[in-house]
Amino acid sequence: MELKTFENLVRNRPQGSPAENGEKEKPVKAPTKVETKNLDFFYGPLQALFNISMSMPERSVTALIGPSGCGKSTYLRTLNRMNDIVEGTTLTGEVLVDSESIYDPRVDVVELRKKVGMVFQKSNPFPKSIFDNIAFGPRIGGMRNKSQLEEIVVRSLQQAALWDEVKDRLNSSALALSGGQQQRLCIARTLATSPEVILMDEPASALDPASTSRIEDLIFELKKDYTIIIVTHNMQQAARVSDFTAFFFQGRLIEFGATESLFTTPKEKQTEDYITGRFG
Amino acid sequence: MSDNATYQHRLRRRHMASRIFAGICLLSTWFGLFVLVVLLTGLTLKATGIWDPTGPDTQLETRNWLTMTFLTEHMSRKPEQSGMIAGVWGSLWLMLMTGFFSIPIGVGAAVYLEEYSKPNRFTRFIRLNIANLAGVPSIVFGILGLTVFSRMFGLFADGAVRGIPLGIGVLYIPLPFGKTLLSGSLTLSLLILPIVIIASQEALRSVPQSIRHAALALGATKWQTIWHQVLPASLPGIMTGVILALSRAIGETAPLIVIGAATYIRFNPGGMERVTDYFTTPQTLLSVPSSQFTAMPLQIYEWVSHQPNPEFKNVAAAAIVVLLAILLLMNGLAVYIRHHFSKRLDW
Numbered sequence: 335m336e337l338k339t340f341e342n343l344v345r346n347r348p349q350g351s352p353a354e355n356g357e358k359e360k361p362v363k364a365p366t367k368v369e370t371k372n373l374d375f376f377y378g379p380l381q382a383l384f385n386i387s388m389s390m391p392e393r394s395v396t397a398l399i400g401p402s403g404c405g406k407s408t409y410l411r412t413l414n415r416m417n418d419i420v421e422g423t424t425l426t427g428e429v430l431v432d433s434e435s436i437y438d439p440r441v442d443v444v445e446l447r448k449k450v451g452m453v454f455q456k457s458n459p460f461p462k463s464i465f466d467n468i469a470f471g472p473r474i475g476g477m478r479n480k481s482q483l484e485e486i487v488v489r490s491l492q493q494a495a496l497w498d499e500v501k502d503r504l505n506s507s508a509l510a511l512s513g514g515q516q517q518r519l520c521i522a523r524t525l526a527t528s529p530e531v532i533l534m535d536e537p538a539s540a541l542d543p544a545s546t547s548r549i550e551d552l553i554f555e556l557k558k559d560y561t562i563i564i565v566t567h568n569m570q571q572a573a574r575v576s577d578f579t580a581f582f583f584q585g586r587l588i589e590f591g592a593t594e595s596l597f598t599t600p601k602e603k604q605t606e607d608y609i610t611g612r613f614g
Numbered sequence: 615m616s617d618n619a620t621y622q623h624r625l626r627r628r629h630m631a632s633r634i635f636a637g638i639c640l641l642s643t644w645f646g647l648f649v650l651v652v653l654l655t656g657l658t659l660k661a662t663g664i665w666d667p668t669g670p671d672t673q674l675e676t677r678n679w680l681t682m683t684f685l686t687e688h689m690s691r692k693p694e695q696s697g698m699i700a701g702v703w704g705s706l707w708l709m710l711m712t713g714f715f716s717i718p719i720g721v722g723a724a725v726y727l728e729e730y731s732k733p734n735r736f737t738r739f740i741r742l743n744i745a746n747l748a749g750v751p752s753i754v755f756g757i758l759g760l761t762v763f764s765r766m767f768g769l770f771a772d773g774a775v776r777g778i779p780l781g782i783g784v785l786y787i788p789l790p791f792g793k794t795l796l797s798g799s800l801t802l803s804l805l806i807l808p809i810v811i812i813a814s815q816e817a818l819r820s821v822p823q824s825i826r827h828a829a830l831a832l833g834a835t836k837w838q839t840i841w842h843q844v845l846p847a848s849l850p851g852i853m854t855g856v857i858l859a860l861s862r863a864i865g866e867t868a869p870l871i872v873i874g875a876a877t878y879i880r881f882n883p884g885g886m887e888r889v890t891d892y893f894t895t896p897q898t899l900l901s902v903p904s905s906q907f908t909a910m911p912l913q914i915y916e917w918v919s920h921q922p923n924p925e926f927k928n929v930a931a932a933a934i935v936v937l938l939a940i941l942l943l944m945n946g947l948a949v950y951i952r953h954h955f956s957k958r959l960d961w
Contacts, residue, residue: 451831458827458828474829
């Protein structure tokens with residue numbers, strides 16, 4: 335029997351939009367890219383996420399906000415199964431990307447992560463040259479053609495707004511770059527694998543204001559082509575860059591909606607308290 | 615006011631304690647250095663015949679033993695004609711083959727333990743045993759090597775099986791391995807494996823987790839993550855551990871004596887008497903592993919203990935200087951490799 339890979343599943347997916355589940359409000363008409371249904375998540379006996387159901391539309395930016403330990407990073411990592419690495423975690427409910435369950439045993443996690451890329455809180459370039467950092471993704475996918483690789487490297491660096499700063503030193507170590515440049519390099523590295531969804535876990539939290547603003551501009555540019563889900567501690571940032579915002583508290587999704595309405599007319603008391611700075 | 619005086623008094627005492635501690639640490643450092651300097655100068659003076667630290671013996675000829683011919687000649691019954699070339703080649707081959715066996719097995723085991731194994735009772739048991747093996751006396755490994763490699767439990771004692779043919783001419787690997795380089799290097803491999811495994815584990819553990827996450831998040835398989843990112847990043851640490859382990863191996867005497875390696879021998883491994891032989895008759899390379907051999911520490915043992923002529927004590931001193939010089943060279947190489955490869959690895 336042929337092992338069904340993620341791409342196959344995607345190719346064979348039924349046409350038309352998924353059935354409306356009506357549990358949570360659907361703030362937009364754009365097709366849903368990423369969706370979770372009744373998602374519970376456990377670290378051993380400890381439940382970290384409670385019944386999270388929400389859907390994120392294609393080519394939009396969704397910000398996940400909430401106080402430390404509220405489960406927003408855990409939620410983000412369930413979307414490309416990075417939590418699989420942690421021992422003793424369990425998950426119930428469904429995570430759908432393009433309406434296909436990514437926790438289906440037939441899904442190849444390697445292909446999933448190529449499609450759902452991730453940028454981490456602390457920039458983590460490989461201790462190699464700038465070129466090798468970007469080319470790593472395509473190379474492990476089997477690409478050997480040098481001119482093709484060069485093309486991808488250039489395009490990714492341009493997309494990540496880093497090309498002008500590094501074009502003369504592609505062969506020097508990535509660790510010689512500044513913190514902000516390293517983070518943009520990590521974004522470029524993710525772009526090089528041609529993902530459709532990009533998860534960002536507080537990508538600017540360790541950066542100075544100027545670098546932060548560059549990353550935010552970049553996110554704004556990238557949402558034309560990618561679906562972006564970003565965890566942030568910074569509410570101004572959420573308000574600036576995102577189309578939708580989800581407020582997490584103690585492992586529960588308290589409120590999810592269009593960023594503007596959530597920040598101006600929050601429906602829940604807890605949301606209001608948090609965004610007005612009364613706690614968190 | 616008196617509070618301040620008490621404080622000042624205590625501060626002086628704290629500074630005093632600080633200086634005393636620094637002094638003790640300095641003394642400890644100098645002690646190690648002092649021992650090494652005494653050893654090296656004493657041996658060098660004795661070997662070059664300038665001065666005998668064990669007291670002058672008027673009956674002995676005073677001459678420089680540390681000559682070029684000492685490095686190029688074979689052992690001899692006459693001290694002035696003795697050389698250690700067979701031991702130098704023997705030790706080099708021993709080191710090469712020990713590395714060949716111990717590096718893949720040691721690094722492989724470390725990768726399994728650090729990257730794949732789940733922390734359960736079984737892996738804890740393995741870890742504990744590896745740490746224990748590192749403390750087993752080398753002579754015990756020698757006895758193990760004698761039983762397993764040299765004699766192979768007596769399985770082939772009847773001589774019915776000559777060995778494993780190599781497919782080229784009459785060359786074959788003898789069964790059991792006997793007193794060959796193969797037995798010696800396998801025994802030394804067992805001896806240093808625990809050190810290689812533990813050093814490699816440390817090196818793998820020092821690679822930040824974020825590197826693994828980055829590679830996995832880009833769609834790398836576990837194998838690609840380890841092979842392309844984790845292993846290269848831990849290479850300096852692994853290499854340092856391997857080289858230090860190998861320099862311990864070339865100083866080992868007891869296990870080689872137990873497996874029956876020769877202490878007095880007048881040919882190089884594989885009969886390669888000149889360096890050019892390695893190029894003119896490369897096929898004889900295959901006979902090196904099944905060749906009898908001696909090693910530098912074995913020669914020193916022979917010259918110190920077996921030879922009746924007291925002048926051999928001076929020959930031994932010269933051999934020790936050569937052995938230490940090669941060890942120093944290796945450790946220098948370890949430092950260089952560490953420095954060279956870790957320049958790019960500044961997390």
